[in-house]
Amino acid sequence: xxxxxxxxxxxxxxxxxVPVTWVHTLVIGSGAAGLNAAxxxxxxxxxxxxxxxxxxxxxxxxxxxxxxxxxYKLSLxxxxxxxxxxxxxxxxxxxxxxxxxxxVEASLSARAFLHLVDLGVPFPRxxxxxxxxxxxxxxxxxxxxxxxPYTSREMCRALIREVQRxxxxxxxxxxxxxxxxxxxxxxxxxAGAVIANARGALEAICAENVVFAVGGPGGLYRAxxxxxxxxxxxxxxxxxxxxxxxxxxxxxxxxCSTNRxxxxxxxxxxxxxxxxFRRRAMASEPIRLEYADNRGASQKAYLxxxxxxxxxxxxxxxxxxxxxFRAIASAICxxxxxxxxRLMDRARQYRETFIGWLRGMDIFGSFAWLxxxxxxxxxxxxxxxxxxxxxxxxxxxxxxxxAAKQTDWRTRWxxxxxxxxxxxxxxxxxxxxxxxxxxxxxxxxxxxxGLGSSAVGAGLLLVEAVLLFYLGYIAFIRYxxx
Ligand SMILES: Cc1cc2nc3c(=O)[nH]c(=O)nc-3n(C[C@H](O)[C@H](O)[C@H](O)COP(=O)(O)OP(=O)(O)OC[C@H]3O[C@@H](n4cnc5c(N)ncnc54)[C@H](O)[C@@H]3O)c2cc1C
Numbered sequence: 119x120x121x122x123x124x125x126x127x128x129x130x131x132x133x134x135x136v137p138v139t140w141v142h143t144l145v146i147g148s149g150a151a152g153l154n155a156a157x158x159x160x161x162x163x164x165x166x167x168x169x170x171x172x173x174x175x176x177x178x179x180x181x182x183x184x185x186x187x188x189x190y191k192l193s194l195x196x197x198x199x200x201x202x203x204x205x206x207x208x209x210x211x212x213x214x215x216x217x218x219x220x221x222v223e224a225s226l227s228a229r230a231f232l233h234l235v236d237l238g239v240p241f242p243r244x245x246x247x248x249x250x251x252x253x254x255x256x257x258x259x260x261x262x263x264x265x266x267p268y269t270s271r272e273m274c275r276a277l278i279r280e281v282q283r284x285x286x287x288x289x290x291x292x293x294x295x296x297x298x299x300x301x302x303x304x305x306x307x308x309a310g311a312v313i314a315n316a317r318g319a320l321e322a323i324c325a326e327n328v329v330f331a332v333g334g335p336g337g338l339y340r341a342x343x344x345x346x347x348x349x350x351x352x353x354x355x356x357x358x359x360x361x362x363x364x365x366x367x368x369x370x371x372x373x374c375s376t377n378r379x380x381x382x383x384x385x386x387x388x389x390x391x392x393x394x395f396r397r398r399a400m401a402s403e404p405i406r407l408e409y410a411d412n413r414g415a416s417q418k419a420y421l422x423x424x425x426x427x428x429x430x431x432x433x434x435x436x437x438x439x440x441x442x443f444r445a446i447a448s449a450i451c452x453x454x455x456x457x458x459x460r461l462m463d464r465a466r467q468y469r470e471t472f473i474g475w476l477r478g479m480d481i482f483g484s485f486a487w488l489x490x491x492x493x494x495x496x497x498x499x500x501x502x503x504x505x506x507x508x509x510x511x512x513x514x515x516x517x518x519x520x521a522a523k524q525t526d527w528r529t530r531w532x533x534x535x536x537x538x539x540x541x542x543x544x545x546x547x548x549x550x551x552x553x554x555x556x557x558x559x560x561x562x563x564x565x566x567x568g569l570g571s572s573a574v575g576a577g578l579l580l581v582e583a584v585l586l587f588y589l590g591y592i593a594f595i596r597y598x599x600x
Pocket of ligand 1 (some may be wrong): 127150173177189292293294332333569
């Protein structure tokens with residue numbers, strides 16, 4: 119690390135000396151990502167490192183948690199196979215992640231996880247040494263693990279201990295306000311940052327490499343529901359020309375179902391908004407199906423084992439004439455176990471046929487999956503704002519600028535409600551016409567079929583009845599009961 123001063127002119131034309139630091143690798147941010155990057159680089163021989171951060175106790179990783187904060191990685195337990203490509207596919211299917219990044223993260227996930235274990239983060243293990251995993255939402259494998267509500271806090275504490283052990287310098291109490299860039303070919307790359315301390319004094323840090331680990335988009339939007347401590351500096355990178363992938367996108371719609379029945383229905387959105395829902399469904403629906411298939415298979419195995427036991431109990435009950443009579447009566451009335459099994463088999467076959475039919479129409483990637491609105495009639499955000507406000511605002515930007523100054527949400531909302539547009543709600547659309555939809559093969563059994571399937575039981579009952587009658591008759595003859 120080398121320190122110097124350069125003279126720069128400020129906005130009023132005055133010359134000031136700004137301190138400049140030269141360093142091989144600059145890490146901006148000290149959440150789990152920044153700390154881990156610094157520790158890994160130092161372990162791989164990078165000696166000239168500097169971490170600049172608002173504070174070691176700042177950021178999401180060390181401050182927030184949830185009921186059971188989940189660490190997600192390649193599955194390291196159980197008998198189900200997993201592979202980086204499969205994990206990357208699951209990440210990618212979420213719809214917000216760059217595919218290459220998904221594969222890199224998946225490929226290194228086990229290694230990064232075990233590194234944390236080596237640093238002393240107490241992830242749970244079973245007596246054989248397997249890292250206990252569980253399935254999270256839409257996760258087809260047991261890739262998640264946790265050490266409780268503050269998993270990332272414990273990770274940070276272990277990493278901070280390691281940063282101190284390795285002697286990596288940390289500058290706390292500073293904010294990166296600008297990224298320095300140098301031209302490289304047709305584009306440019308980061309070559310340092312300008313940081314400001316609490317008094318506003320500036321300092322430049324020039325570096326060969328910059329690790330930009332400033333957290334999520336918490337500080338990016340005017341209105342945010344993130345906790346205050348989640349600042350972030352993505353905007354700094356965007357202003358310097360960085361390209362972003364998968365930033366949460368804003369969208370609005372006038373009516374959206376609650377997804378309680380598993381299907382989202384949307385009305386009254388702009389074309390861009392509809393497209394966000396469409397892309398989300400295209401990524402998430404196949405995962406939902408895969409999840410249901412996995413879950414269905416284990417449930418079926420359990421129910422089949424119960425059915426085998428119930429079948430054995432039913433056969434045993436034939437030892438008694440009343441048991442045999444009940445079984446025959448159930449078979450004739452089609453309330454017996456065999457009838458239930460036949461119905462369930464038909465339901466499973468129908469599910470396969472129905473899903474195949476949906477897939478055949480490429481339905482999950484189409485607008486028809488989430489709305490009956492004709493894509494030809496979709497409006498742009500600006501058109502929606504103009505029409506809904508009765509022409510008061512011409513563009514959504516104009517509306518946003520005005521809305522930012524309003525303190526009451528009813529005022530902001532009310533102006534958009536001036537004009538109701540057709541297609542804003544489910545009303546007014548004709549019912550779906552689905553002539554090609556496969557129907558459930560409902561095959562109610564006949565009395566004759568019931569009699570046929572219970573013929574063996576009826577024969578057995580007859581033999582039992584004759585035998586009992588014969589034994590009763592003998593007893594009556596042999597012993598005078600008068
Ligand atoms: C309630 C909640 C529950 C969560 N649950 C989970 C979960 O179960 N599983 C999961 O994987 N993820 C979960 N997350 C997300 C996860 O915690 C974060 O994605 C992760 O901690 C981000 O780590 P990071 O290092 O990228 O950023 P952060 O931990 O936010 O670190 C960013 C660092 O950069 C610093 N910084 C920011 N701006 C500047 C600047 N301009 N100059 C200098 N320094 C700056 C900050 O002070 C901080 O030190 C949850 C998040 C929340 C809020």
